[in-house]
Amino acid sequence: MRTLALFAFAALAFSLLVGGIELWWTRKAGQRRHEETATILHPFPRHRVRKVRSSRVDRTQYHLGLFFAFLVVAYLGSALVRMVYKLLVASMF
Numbered sequence: 001m002r003t004l005a006l007f008a009f010a011a012l013a014f015s016l017l018v019g020g021i022e023l024w025w026t027r028k029a030g031q032r033r034h035e036e037t038a039t040i041l042h043p044f045p046r047h048r049v050r051k052v053r054s055s056r057v058d059r060t061q062y063h064l065g066l067f068f069a070f071l072v073v074a075y076l077g078s079a080l081v082r083m084v085y086k087l088l089v090a091s092m093f
Contacts, residue, residue, distance in 0.1 A: 011070040
């Protein structure tokens, strides 16, 4: 039970970290957009296709997916490490 709590805490921290990085990138892109003073007469910015903002529900589903994916990968990784450890210990004795 303690392992599940640790994995859940790590997955939550990972999701919050990803959300923070996305927020930072969004703010940085917004600042860059405000710094450009040239008038653009076409629907796309200069160097890339304009991104459509995703809805709050889509972002929530994305971060929940990251949370559960982290839990699954961490669990499978720890199970694999335990299996390899048991095989190595069993082969030594």
